[in-house]
Amino acid sequence: MTIPERLQPFTTPIKVLDDGHVQLIDVMGDDLAIIDAARVSFFGHSSEHTDAQNRGLLRYLMRGRHTTPFEMCEIKLRVRVPMDAWRQWIRHRTANVNESSTRYAPAIDSAQKATEWRSQSKDNKQGSAGTVTEWPEGFEVPGYFEEVLREKLIAGTPAEYLSEREGRTQEVVREVYEERLAFGVAKEQARKDLPLSTYTEAYWKMDLHNLFHFLSLRLDPHAQWEIRQYAEAIAEIVKVWVPWAWEAFVDYRLEGMFLSRQEVSGLKCLLAHMGGAKQIFYNEDLSADQTEELRDQLDLAMKDPDYSVITNFEVKSRALGPYERDEMVDIAVNGSELPPKKKGKKAPRETGGFMKKLERLIPKDLIKLTKDEDEES
Numbered sequence: 001m002t003i004p005e006r007l008q009p010f011t012t013p014i015k016v017l018d019d020g021h022v023q024l025i026d027v028m029g030d031d032l033a034i035i036d037a038a039r040v041s042f043f044g045h046s047s048e049h050t051d052a053q054n055r056g057l058l059r060y061l062m063r064g065r066h067t068t069p070f071e072m073c074e075i076k077l078r079v080r081v082p083m084d085a086w087r088q089w090i091r092h093r094t095a096n097v098n099e100s101s102t103r104y105a106p107a108i109d110s111a112q113k114a115t116e117w118r119s120q121s122k123d124n125k126q127g128s129a130g131t132v133t134e135w136p137e138g139f140e141v142p143g144y145f146e147e148v149l150r151e152k153l154i155a156g157t158p159a160e161y162l163s164e165r166e167g168r169t170q171e172v173v174r175e176v177y178e179e180r181l182a183f184g185v186a187k188e189q190a191r192k193d194l195p196l197s198t199y200t201e202a203y204w205k206m207d208l209h210n211l212f213h214f215l216s217l218r219l220d221p222h223a224q225w226e227i228r229q230y231a232e233a234i235a236e237i238v239k240v241w242v243p244w245a246w247e248a249f250v251d252y253r254l255e256g257m258f259l260s261r262q263e264v265s266g267l268k269c270l271l272a273h274m275g276g277a278k279q280i281f282y283n284e285d286l287s288a289d290q291t292e293e294l295r296d297q298l299d300l301a302m303k304d305p306d307y308s309v310i311t312n313f314e315v316k317s318r319a320l321g322p323y324e325r326d327e328m329v330d331i332a333v334n335g336s337e338l339p340p341k342k343k344g345k346k347a348p349r350e351t352g353g354f355m356k357k358l359e360r361l362i363p364k365d366l367i368k369l370t371k372d373e374d375e376e377s
């Protein structure tokens with residue numbers, strides 16, 4: 001396979017984190033390969049159609065989740081990743097992988113260093129929020145640090161202290177590892193105490209359908225920051241490799257939104273109740289078919305001819321007062337058969353998620369549905 005000219009820049013590794021990278025090794029297929037695979041159903045070919053028709057078909061495939069044509073494209077990367085991010089990465093089972101072996105060869109002498117220390121999120125047990133700025137109560141720098149350094153550390157910031165600790169830990173562990181090798185300990189055992197920050201390298205090959213799945217999960221703000229940096233580097237390549245497919249992916253998957261039956265019902269109630277909002281308009285390019293599809297998706301509340309439909313739900317309405325807002329929340333929640341929100345209690349899980357989605361749909365300055373504001377009013 002030959003890498004097309006436009007993708008040549010990615011054959012030079014894209015730097016990720018402090019010593020990681022993503023490097024393009026090979027690709028197969030492009031936007032037209034996806035379209036040709038789909039057109040074979042009718043013995044057709046992309047060359048018999050205009051760009052607009054081909055692009056339209058590709059968007060239709062993504063919108064309708066006709067996934068197999070996207071599997072006609074493949075990408076092969078060489079990646080250098082810290083073990084902790086790799087452990088998440090390798091969970092994607094549809095890839096073909098060959099990884100460097102620390103049984104055959106000494107482990108890479110490089111470990112990722114944190115650029116900042118993120119705090120444990122209070123409302124997401126898996127996530128982080130903000131950075132560490134406070135010393136733990138009653139904390140003392142361990143006595144085995146030399147006096148001068150101890151004083152320097154305690155005068156510095158918690159982040160500087162944590163980084164100092166990280167550097168020293170990585171140094172000591174590497175030293176112990178190399179000592180074991182010098183003793184003649186087998187590499188497969190000598191490696192057992194290496195930190196998860198140690199870099200590993202792998203060849204990683206995946207088809208585009210599964211790559212989009214990987215990217216949708218790993219570009220998401222819920223994904224760990226470190227693996228997100230890799231997903232962003234891969235996304236840079238994909239944008240240039242298959243621009244139409246990327247555009248459709250962004251529109252229908254990455255920045256699209258799935259709503260549950262209850263959420264659709266809540267949204268319908270909400271829109272139907274917005275007396276001041278007869279005009280829901282769109283500023284995106286939707287064809288008549290797409291508009292109709294969206295209309296169907298949101299179902300009959302939108303069939304009212306007074307509503308002119310939509311894409312990004314920019315709702316033209318007067319700003320709502322706290323009373324109207326609360327009423328709407330009640331209708332959205334109770335009217336959609338979700339468990340009612342009890343006063344002073346946390347919103348039920350699904351309701352909380354629904355509120356977040358609504359906030360993404362409707363500009364905050366028009367309708368404020370945040371929990372804090374609910375409680376204030």
Ligand SMILES: Cc1cc2nc3c(=O)[nH]c(=O)nc-3n(C[C@H](O)[C@H](O)[C@H](O)COP(=O)(O)OP(=O)(O)OC[C@H]3O[C@@H](n4cnc5c(N)ncnc54)[C@H](O)[C@@H]3O)c2cc1C
Nearest residue numbers: 088091092093094095126210213214217218220222223224
């Ligand atoms: C934010 C986040 C948090 C996570 N937290 C955890 C956690 O706490 N603990 C944990 O263990 N994991 C966790 N994971 C990993 C997650 O559960 C998945 O293992 C990982 O994201 C891979 O997703 P996948 O299985 O859909 O993708 P892939 O393995 O890439 O598969 C793609 C798709 O192929 C299909 N497929 C692949 N293999 C099979 C199969 N054998 N049988 C049937 N269908 C198959 C499925 O439809 C699948 O969605 C987390 C992931 C994310 C993004």
